[in-house]
Amino acid sequence: MQHRNIAFIGAGNMTRSIISGLVNNAYPAHLITASNPSIGKLSALQADFGINVTQDNKEAVDASDVVVLAVKPQLMEQVCEKLAQQQDLSGKLFVSIAAGITTPRLQQMLGGTLPVVRTMPNTPSALGKGMTGLFADTNIDEVDKQYAADLMGQVGEIAWVEKESMIDGVIAAAGSSPAYFYLFLEAMQTEAERQGFDHATARLMVQQAMLGAAEMVCQHPHLELSELRTQVTSKGGTTAKAIESFQEQGLQQVVANAMQAAVKRAEEMAKQF
Numbered sequence: 727m728q729h730r731n732i733a734f735i736g737a738g739n740m741t742r743s744i745i746s747g748l749v750n751n752a753y754p755a756h757l758i759t760a761s762n763p764s765i766g767k768l769s770a771l772q773a774d775f776g777i778n779v780t781q782d783n784k785e786a787v788d789a790s791d792v793v794v795l796a797v798k799p800q801l802m803e804q805v806c807e808k809l810a811q812q813q814d815l816s817g818k819l820f821v822s823i824a825a826g827i828t829t830p831r832l833q834q835m836l837g838g839t840l841p842v843v844r845t846m847p848n849t850p851s852a853l854g855k856g857m858t859g860l861f862a863d864t865n866i867d868e869v870d871k872q873y874a875a876d877l878m879g880q881v882g883e884i885a886w887v888e889k890e891s892m893i894d895g896v897i898a899a900a901g902s903s904p905a906y907f908y909l910f911l912e913a914m915q916t917e918a919e920r921q922g923f924d925h926a927t928a929r930l931m932v933q934q935a936m937l938g939a940a941e942m943v944c945q946h947p948h949l950e951l952s953e954l955r956t957q958v959t960s961k962g963g964t965t966a967k968a969i970e971s972f973q974e975q976g977l978q979q980v981v982a983n984a985m986q987a988a989v990k991r992a993e994e995m996a997k998q999f
């Protein structure tokens with residue numbers, strides 16, 4: 727990928743993941759700057775990856791061609807408006823990873839029709855196994871689009887969406903969804919413990935089953951998920967009874983409701999922030 731000066735505003739979990747992916751893929755650390763109000767996370771990033779750090783967002787942005795906006799959504803307005811007041815932001819590419827803040831709103835906060843690519847990664851980016859959705863408005867040129875794709879491609883798979891509203895769908899399916907899987911595993915672990923297993927053995931069983939199932943899914947991209955399920959489900963056997971129980975209780979609708987709730991919250995956040 728192209729190596730440009732890049733600043734990360736907000737040095738939290740997602741920033742650490744992306745910087746780790748960049749540096750591990752030979753992006754020059756001296757071109758990367760992270761800024762954050764507290765020094766602790768910055769010192770750790772500097773020690774681990776050899777990047778530049780600062781407690782001053784302006785300094786980070788001044789040194790950069792690309793600015794990754796990685797603060798919590800409720801802080802975005804304050805952070806962007808201050809940057810816009812402090813310096814000329816023209817000529818820079820902005821990449822937002824924040825949930826629920828639209829491109830026009832980000833441009834408004836930044837004080838002009840600056841190039842903004844919206845992205846939605848997820849926490850497995852920390853292991854290089856992330857899933858990121860990206861949206862670029864028509865004012866983003868192909869070189870900048872490629873840079874944004876390469877940036878997020880350092881930490882996993884990427885998918886472009888045509889309409890900005892589909893970023894909320896990415897949140898529902900990939901940004902938030904690691905937490906759904908954890909919730910499901912928690913429920914399984916709890917029931918395995920109730921059936922007599924100790925905490926660690928219950929955890930081992932559910933995590934290894936999930937890992938194996940995820941590998942099966944990934945290694946057979948042309949097999950429908952329903953086919954993989956059928957392979958486990960012996961006629962008249964145990965799995966059939968478990969699946970029947972899920973289906974009787976409306977699992978498809980439960981999942982649909984949860985994903986729609988995530989989209990609705992993203993839409994609310996777009997109005998709120």
Ligand SMILES: NC(=O)C1=CN([C@@H]2O[C@H](COP(=O)(O)OP(=O)(O)OC[C@H]3O[C@@H](n4cnc5c(N)ncnc54)[C@H](O)[C@@H]3O)[C@@H](O)[C@H]2O)C=CC1
Pocket residue numbers: 735736737738739740741761762763764767783796797798799801805823824825846847848849901
């Ligand atoms: N955690 C997740 O699963 C995902 C989060 N996101 C988005 O990523 C963004 C960051 O999330 P996380 O990394 O999880 O949060 P985080 O809380 O770990 O990181 C945010 C960082 O911003 C810093 N910060 C606070 N005020 C600041 C300021 N004025 N200037 C500069 N930095 C400031 C905080 O000290 C913190 O280190 C959010 O907008 C969130 O919507 C997107 C996809 C997934």
Ligand SMILES: O=C(O)[C@@H]1CCC=N1
Pocket residue numbers: 825897901902
């Ligand atoms: O829960 C959230 O709002 C963020 C966005 C996707 C994952 N975490």
